Each structure stands twice: as structure tokens, then as C-alpha cells.
Amino acid sequence: xxxxxxxxxxxxxxxxxxxxxxxxxxxxxxxxxxxxxxxxxxxxxxxxxxxxxxxxxxxxxxxxxxxxxxxxxxxxxxxxxxxxxxxxxxxxxxxxxxxxxxxxxxxxxxxxxxxxxxxxxxxxxxxxxxxxxxxxxxxxxxxxxxxxxxxxxxxxxxxxxxxxxxxxxxxxxxxxxxxxxxxxxxxxxxxxxxxxxxxxxxxxxxxxxxxxxxxxxxxxxxxxxxxxxxxxxxxxxxxxxxxxxxxxxxxxxxxxxxxxxxxxxxxxxxxxxxxxxxxxxxxxxxxxxxxxxxxxxxxxxxxxxxxxxxxxxxxxx
Amino acid sequence: xxxxxxxxxxxxxxxxxxxxxxxxxxxxxxxxxxxxxxxxxxxxxxxxxxxxxxxxxxxxxxxxxxxxxxxxxxxxxxxxxxxxxxxxxxxxxxxxxxxxxxxxxxxxxxxxxxxxxxxxxxxxxxxxxxxxxxxxxxxxxxxxxxxxxxxxxxxxxxxxxxxxxxxxxxxxxxxxxxxxxxxxxxxxxxxxxxxxxxxxxxxxxxxxxxxxxxxxxxxxxxxxxxxxxxxxxxxxxxxxxxxxxxxxxxxxxxxxxxxxxxxxxxxxxxxxxxxxxxxxxxxxxxxxxxxxxxxxxxxxxxxxxxxxxxxxxxxxx
Numbered sequence: 001x002x003x004x005x006x007x008x009x010x011x012x013x014x015x016x017x018x019x020x021x022x023x024x025x026x027x028x029x030x031x032x033x034x035x036x037x038x039x040x041x042x043x044x045x046x047x048x049x050x051x052x053x054x055x056x057x058x059x060x061x062x063x064x065x066x067x068x069x070x071x072x073x074x075x076x077x078x079x080x081x082x083x084x085x086x087x088x089x090x091x092x093x094x095x096x097x098x099x100x101x102x103x104x105x106x107x108x109x110x111x112x113x114x115x116x117x118x119x120x121x122x123x124x125x126x127x128x129x130x131x132x133x134x135x136x137x138x139x140x141x142x143x144x145x146x147x148x149x150x151x152x153x154x155x156x157x158x159x160x161x162x163x164x165x166x167x168x169x170x171x172x173x174x175x176x177x178x179x180x181x182x183x184x185x186x187x188x189x190x191x192x193x194x195x196x197x198x199x200x201x202x203x204x205x206x207x208x209x210x211x212x213x214x215x216x217x218x219x220x221x222x223x224x225x226x227x228x229x230x231x232x233x234x235x236x237x238x239x240x241x242x243x244x245x246x247x248x249x250x251x252x253x254x255x256x257x258x259x260x261x262x263x264x265x266x267x268x269x270x271x272x273x274x275x276x277x278x279x280x281x282x283x284x285x286x287x288x289x290x291x292x293x294x295x296x297x298x299x300x301x302x303x304x305x306x307x308x309x310x311x312x313x314x315x316x317x
Numbered sequence: 318x319x320x321x322x323x324x325x326x327x328x329x330x331x332x333x334x335x336x337x338x339x340x341x342x343x344x345x346x347x348x349x350x351x352x353x354x355x356x357x358x359x360x361x362x363x364x365x366x367x368x369x370x371x372x373x374x375x376x377x378x379x380x381x382x383x384x385x386x387x388x389x390x391x392x393x394x395x396x397x398x399x400x401x402x403x404x405x406x407x408x409x410x411x412x413x414x415x416x417x418x419x420x421x422x423x424x425x426x427x428x429x430x431x432x433x434x435x436x437x438x439x440x441x442x443x444x445x446x447x448x449x450x451x452x453x454x455x456x457x458x459x460x461x462x463x464x465x466x467x468x469x470x471x472x473x474x475x476x477x478x479x480x481x482x483x484x485x486x487x488x489x490x491x492x493x494x495x496x497x498x499x500x501x502x503x504x505x506x507x508x509x510x511x512x513x514x515x516x517x518x519x520x521x522x523x524x525x526x527x528x529x530x531x532x533x534x535x536x537x538x539x540x541x542x543x544x545x546x547x548x549x550x551x552x553x554x555x556x557x558x559x560x561x562x563x564x565x566x567x568x569x570x571x572x573x574x575x576x577x578x579x580x581x582x583x584x585x586x587x588x589x590x591x592x593x594x595x596x597x598x599x600x601x602x603x604x605x606x607x608x609x610x611x612x613x614x615x616x617x618x619x620x621x622x623x624x625x626x627x628x629x630x631x632x633x634x
Binding site for chain 1: 403408411413465528543552553558559560561562563564565566567568569570571572573574575576577578579580581582583584
């Protein structure tokens with residue numbers, strides 16, 4: 001079985017087909033997406049080694065529950081203990097014993113077959129294409145914002161960053177009827193959502209919008225985004241941190257105190273909300289796909305994914 | 318009229334007695350407290366020049382409403398426009414046009430007489446002594462935490478810092494029945510609340526309590542506090558930033574995102590809650606008073622307030 005492995009360097013390896021045991025299912029991967037977290041891992045952050053990849057859609061080949069076999073599924077990436085304080089609250093995503101697909105102590109989706117616990121899998125309704133379903137995980141991460149922060153028609157909301165995650169967040173938040181602004185550096189990327197009910201604003205223009213937004217979502221993936229986000233948020237407003245980049249930020253916390261800003265870290269979300277949006281055709285993530293390569297060209301796919309201006313690159317085992 | 322003025326240096330000046338006009342009242346100051354913010358201002362932060370001081374209790378000498386004259390009062394420090402978006406929401410503390418007593422474009426309380434708008438004043442019930450009432454402003458700042466964050470008996474809460482503000486916050490939070498821990502460097506300061514229902518823990522011991530608290534209140538007034546606070550808070554927990562010090566903090570924001578921490582900036586609070594606690598005798602702020610000096614010894618009072626181990630220093634005009 002071919003797999004794209006990171007272990008101080010990225011390479012294609014031939015690995016044994018995994019064996020599902022206990023609560024685990026065996027899933028044949030149809031498509032998998034390259035995320036910025038994968039790129040960060042290949043820079044040596046997160047300390048992960050193994051098969052990369054956590055965004056996928058696949059077909060169940062073996063499962064404890066026989067009716068699951070043959071179903072098309074997507075999978076929550078955090079495999080949890082199900083008994084701790086967090087799991088009992090439904091926060092398996094924060095289980096301290098968790099493994100995370102392609103990120104933490106669990107091989108990922110850039111291979112022909114993967115395994116995940118049965119409770120992590122969600123059947124994909126027929127109306128959702130593979131090319132849309134493969135975005136379920138990052139769309140769920142965008143939906144997580146709505147579980148953490150109250151956003152309604154009365155709120156001025158800015159999404160900072162026109163990369164993959166920023167565009168998906170803009171798509172999701174546009175469905176709340178809030179007064180939405182997407183701020184980015186690249187006209188071509190901003191145009192991906194030109195038919196959505198939102199304003200598109202260039203990064204340099206946004207600097208003039210100090211203290212204008214009730215909620216600012218930082219999704220630039222760069223330290224500069226933090227400073228601009230703090231500038232844009234109103235007193236008593238909320239700054240949502242969405243990108244997990246690894247860099248030191250230097251800042252003076254006094255304005256957060258004086259203006260009573262709330263900063264909310266936001267990571268993975270519930271798949272139900274994401275599948276509901278996809279099922280209704282309310283958002284259009286497949287627009288982000290720019291390249292689809294076979295898995296054996298995984299190294300080339302990672303090169304493409306790192307080029308400026310490139311949005312989503314998919315792999316097909 | 319004697320006044321303690323900061324204008325690149327601290328000095329006692331003889332100023333004309335202020336004249337109250339419009340909505341303003343004239344208040345004769347009985348006692349005023351030196352706060353860490355005053356010390357920060359004398360280091361040149363905040364860019365304020367004028368009469369310092371924002372914690373006071375006094376007697377109304379002149380007011381638009383005649384019945385106020387002769388009353389003993391404390392005063393909210395933010396004087397607001399009353400018409401903007403924030404004022405209409407009851408958030409005068411965030412009015413962009415505000416002046417702030419002894420902090421922003423308004424002379425403060427370290428003088429014989431001050432002026433504040435009538436709506437800023439709160440009568441002090443007879444059962445509260447001057448020495449307690451002078452703490453109303455910082456106690457309100459402690460109570461603000463309870464307006465922003467839900468804290469109940471099921472929550473493990475840590476207050477980081479055994480300075481003036483940390484001790485007042487510990488006193489206030491101890492009345493919520495939460496499971497409270499006060500973390501500090503100085504046994505003598507921690508002992509100020511030894512009869513309160515809380516655990517006292519030395520700073521170096523606290524480093525071993527990683528991911529133990531649902532809520533951590535950072536009140537150390539130092540950049541090191543931020544790093545320890547992030548270490549102590551549980552995944553999905555809340556970090557309340559309470560001290561306004563001016564220094565660059567360098568940090569990696571990834572753990573805030575991965576653990577979905579919420580960081581809440583917290584400044585001034587409502588006086589009603591503070592006066593209610595004082596009226597019930599539920600907290601004992603006068604324990605913090607270590608020196609009371611006449612106003613003409615204001616420079617000496619500031620020297621004392623900056624000495625290690627010294628808690629509250631009061632001035633009497």
C-alpha cells in the first residue's frame with residue numbers, strides 16, 4: 001500500500017495495509033486534501049512522524065457494525081478515550097489521551113487505506129460529491145466558531161486571510177446573515193467568494209478600519225495577522241484565533257485589558273454542522289480545488305500546495 | 318488647594334480649587350488609594366499628565382441635585398458622553414469620548430477637591446468605613462470578572478498574583494463558592510486571606526499544576542504571569558487578563574488554538590456589586606492598608622507604594 005510519510009523528510013513509502021481491530025474501521029481513501037497544518041508538520045513543527053493527512057473521504061471496507069461496510073464516509077480526526085472528563089462532556093476533541101489522524105500518534109489519510117474508530121465516522125449523503133465531502137473537516141473547523149461565539153445579523157464580522165481556511169470560514173459565516181467582510185492580499189483568492197453576501201477588502205485598505213468589527217477571525221497563518229486583528233476589533237469585541245502556525249508573537253497585552261477584548265482559540269468542530277451546510281448546497285468548497293494528483297505524486301503535490309496563490313491540492317490514492 | 322501632579326516628574330503643587338459646572342459635582346476627598354496604574358503612569362506609560370489618583374471616597378460639596386450635597390460618595394472613574402453606541406448599552410466604561418479620573422484627560426483624586434459627573438457618584442452606606450470605601454473602585458474591577466465569566470461551585474479557579482489586585486480578586490471570587498487557589502510569591506501577602514475559603518500556593522509550586530484550572534486570573538502585573546497562566550489553564554478553559562502593565566510579551570499562540578483557550582481582557586466594573594459586598598461585610602479590603610500619609614507627603618507615599626512587599630498606601634488631603 002502506497003503512503004506519503006514524513007520522517008524528517010517527505011517520501012512515498014510502500015507500507016502494509018493496516019488492520020482494523022476493536023472499535024476501528026478500515027476505510028479505503030477516495031480523496032484527501034493537503035492542509036496548511038500538513039505543510040507546518042513538514043517544517044518539523046508538531047513533532048509528528050508517520051503518514052500525513054487528515055482531510056479525506058473514503059469507503060468503509062471493514063467495520064464492527066456490518067451496515068457501515070460499503071458506506072461513503074468522512075471522519076473526525078480526534079480518536080478519544082471516551083471515558084475522561086472531556087469525553088463525557090462531548091469534547092472528545094480535547095481528550096488528553098487522544099490520537100489525531102496524521103497529526104498526533106496516528107497515521108493519516110495520505111495512503112490507500114486508513115483506520116479510525118467507528119464513532120468518528122459520518123456517512124456522506126448522496127447529494128454531496130467526493131470533491132465537496134473532502135472539505136468536511138476544515139468546514140467543521142469553520143463551523144466551530146459558531147459554537148463558540150454568538151454571531152447574528154447585528155454583528156460586523158471580519159475574516160482576516162484569503163487562504164483556504166479563510167475562504168471556507170467566509171463561506172460558512174456568510175450563512176449567518178452577519179455583516180461580513182473578508183480581508184485578503186490576493187484579488188484572485190478574494191474573487192472565489194465574489195457571489196457571496198460579503199465585502200471583499202484588500203489587506204492594506206483594512207488597516208484603516210480600526211475598531212470596526214464586533215468579531216475578527218484571524219486566519220492568515222502569519223504573526224502579522226495577530227497585530228492587524230487586534231487593531232480591527234471593537235472594544236468589548238471578540239478575536240477568534242483560527243490558524244495554528246508556530247512562531248513567536250511579540251505584543252503588548254495592555255490594549256486587550258483596556259478594551260476588554262476576548263480572544264478565543266478555535267480548532268476542530270463538529271462534522272454534523274459541516275455536512276448539513278454541504279447537504280443544502282449552501283457553500284461551495286470545491287471551488288478551492290486547483291490540483292488533483294495521484295498519491296504517488298505526493299511530493300509534487302506538496303510542492304504545488306506551498307506555491308504562493310495556490311489553494312487546495314487533493315491527492316487520490 | 319494641594320495636589321499631587323505628574324508631568325514627567327511627580328510633585329506637590331498648589332492648584333486652584335476646581336469649579337463644578339454642568340452635570341459635574343464638587344467632591345471633597347477624604348481618602349485616596351495609590352494603585353499600580355498610578356505607579357505605571359509615573360513611569361511614563363499611558364501618556365497622562367495632571368493630578369494622579371482614581372481610588373477615593375469623599376463628601377459632595379456641590380451638585381446639580383441638591384440632595385446629594387453632604388453625602389459620602391465613591392465615584393466611577395470613566396466620565397462618558399452618554400449618547401454613543403457604548404453608552405446606550407450601559408458600557409460607559411468603553412465610551413470612546415470618555416475621560417478617566419487621573420488616567421485620561423481628567424485630573425484625579427490626589428487633591429483636596431475633585432469633580433465628576435453626578436451619574437458617576439454612588440452614595441456609600443453608613444456601615445462601610447472610609448478605609449473600606451476607598452477600595453470600591455478596585456473591588457468593582459474584581460467584580461467585573463463575574464460579569465464576564467461564569468464562575469460557580471463546580472469550577473477550579475486560580476488567581477495568579479498576591480499583590481493588591483490579586484488579593485482583592487481572591488476575596489471577591491471566594492464568595493462564589495468556586496474551588497479557589499491563590500498563587501503568590503510572598504507568604505506574608507498570601508496570609509492576608511488566610512481565613513478565606515481558598516488554598517494558598519507558592520508560585521514555584523504552582524508550576525506543577527499544569528492544566529488544572531477552569532479559570533485562571535492573571536493579576537501578577539508581570540510578563541512572566543502570562544506564561545504561567547497559560548500553563549495552568551485547562552483545555553477549553555478561560556484566562557482572565559486583569560493587570561495593565563506595559564511590556565512586550567513574546568509567546569507562541571498555537572497552544573491557545575489547539576486547546577481552545579479563551580483569553581478575556583478585564584478592566585473596570587460596576588460599583589453596585591462592589592458596594593453590595595462591602596455592605597454585607599463579605600470582604601475585608603482594609604487589611605491591605607499598610608500606610609496612610611497626608612497628601613503633602615505624596616512623594617514619600619509613592620516611594621513606599623513601590624517598595625517590595627508593600628500593599629496599599631492611602632493619602633489623606
